[in-house]
Amino acid sequence: MLDRIKRSFIKKGLEDRHSQRLLRSMKGIKPLSGVEIEVDGQRMLNFSSNDYLGLSNNPLLRDRAMEFILRYGSGSTASRLVCGNFECFEHVEKKIAELSGRQSALIFNSGFQANASLLPSLADRDTAILSDRLNHNSLIQGCLLSRCHVEPFKHNDMGHLEELLKKIRKNGKEKRILIVTEAVFSMDGDQSDIDTIIGLSRKYDAFLFVDEAHSTGLFGRNGMGLTSWKDVDITMGTLGKAAGSFGAYVACDTEVRDYLINFCYGLIYTTALPPSVLGAIDAAMDLIPGMDKEREELLNKADHLRKALSGLGFNTSTSTTHIIPIVIGDEEKTMALSRWLEINGILAVTFRYPSVARGDSRIRLTLSAAHTWEQIEMLIDLLRSWNNEFTKQDLHHRH
Ligand SMILES: Cc1ncc(COP(=O)(O)O)c(C=O)c1O
Numbered sequence: 001m002l003d004r005i006k007r008s009f010i011k012k013g014l015e016d017r018h019s020q021r022l023l024r025s026m027k028g029i030k031p032l033s034g035v036e037i038e039v040d041g042q043r044m045l046n047f048s049s050n051d052y053l054g055l056s057n058n059p060l061l062r063d064r065a066m067e068f069i070l071r072y073g074s075g076s077t078a079s080r081l082v083c084g085n086f087e088c089f090e091h092v093e094k095k096i097a098e099l100s101g102r103q104s105a106l107i108f109n110s111g112f113q114a115n116a117s118l119l120p121s122l123a124d125r126d127t128a129i130l131s132d133r134l135n136h137n138s139l140i141q142g143c144l145l146s147r148c149h150v151e152p153f154k155h156n157d158m159g160h161l162e163e164l165l166k167k168i169r170k171n172g173k174e175k176r177i178l179i180v181t182e183a184v185f186s187m188d189g190d191q192s193d194i195d196t197i198i199g200l201s202r203k204y205d206a207f208l209f210v211d212e213a214h215s216t217g218l219f220g221r222n223g224m225g226l227t228s229w230k231d232v233d234i235t236m237g238t239l240g241k242a243a244g245s246f247g248a249y250v251a252c253d254t255e256v257r258d259y260l261i262n263f264c265y266g267l268i269y270t271t272a273l274p275p276s277v278l279g280a281i282d283a284a285m286d287l288i289p290g291m292d293k294e295r296e297e298l299l300n301k302a303d304h305l306r307k308a309l310s311g312l313g314f315n316t317s318t319s320t321t322h323i324i325p326i327v328i329g330d331e332e333k334t335m336a337l338s339r340w341l342e343i344n345g346i347l348a349v350t351f352r353y354p355s356v357a358r359g360d361s362r363i364r365l366t367l368s369a370a371h372t373w374e375q376i377e378m379l380i381d382l383l384r385s386w387n388n389e390f391t392k393q394d395l396h397h398r399h
Helices: 002-019 059-072 080-084 087-100 111-122 137-146 158-171 194-203 254-263 275-290 292-311 331-343 373-398
Strands: 029-031 036-039 042-046 104-108 128-132 149-153 177-182 207-211 234-238 248-252 323-329 361-366
Touching: 042 373, 059 087, 059 275, 087 104, 087 248, 087 275, 104 111, 104 254, 111 137, 111 177, 111 207, 111 234, 111 248, 111 254, 128 137, 128 158, 137 149, 137 177, 149 158, 158 177, 158 194, 177 194, 194 207, 248 254, 292 323, 292 373, 323 331, 331 361, 331 373
Parallel strands: 128 149, 128 177, 177 207, 207 234
Antiparallel strands: 029 036, 036 042, 104 248, 234 248, 323 361
């Protein structure tokens, strides 16, 4: 009897997802070389990874990870504030701060953990958070945990953001306001207007928080993101994507860093990252500033792919970066395209509700500097044949 009650929500949750054809499961992945992987035993070209610079298997990162293991051990033994603050943390943080043109940096265990815990540490119940409507789930969780008034602004709409800022400042001269945005948006691959947001944050005395998860390594001075060397209160960047390792960092001034060490629970109440991860980050930070050629070529390839997709009639939304969605809308059709690519040896994962709004299903292509032009042409050719097939079928149905 009790068992029936206590687990019924699990059964129902799974059944609902199943009947809506939204049930998710994980596949077994084996990395091969470059952008090749094995998915459940099938060899495929990967167009869904966040390894944007191909650093995840770079010898320098691997060697430095080993070196740090040999020097410091396999675990950091405690949280940073207890006795886990091994010298390698501050060494790497100094590098990140210098490259980003900021006074200091602070490593977090993951981007999700950083976002979910930073926002509550910066907001009190009276704070107003203005958050871009397309912000990532980790930022939404951070907003929810802040338990204050959260007002989403229309995606990348600076006019709307200013309207909200004006309204709040008019009624609350002393109110704390937090503006939260991504620099490159994870689902659409478009960029926020950083300079305008910085201007607005100054004009209305609002604290600015920018998530560079998909831009660290790829944009800005030294490749440290769109906010690199700019006047932003907190930049949060992740290290498990273009940096080829794991974890996240905050770049800020020393006062903000001191504040976070005292008030941010996602930093205080967790075991520090293992030294091997710090080793890989350390090596990534040596390589990233010198990768202008890779960055330029990656963006050229993305431009080429986007143009080809538009030419074939695909909707690539507002993408201007290495993240290129193919927005199909209909879930079944999106799944069908992804399956068809899979049969042809391409991994291009679908993103459906609840990751995106209902009716906004898409395949999200993510390019890496490790993709060759030939591999991109192969993808375009496959999409062209699918398009021909599908259009033919569609016409057939209509007659
Ligand atoms: C915009 C954005 N922020 C934060 C995260 C979370 O970062 P992490 O994977 O390091 O937890 C992600 C994705 O993973 C993301 O896309």
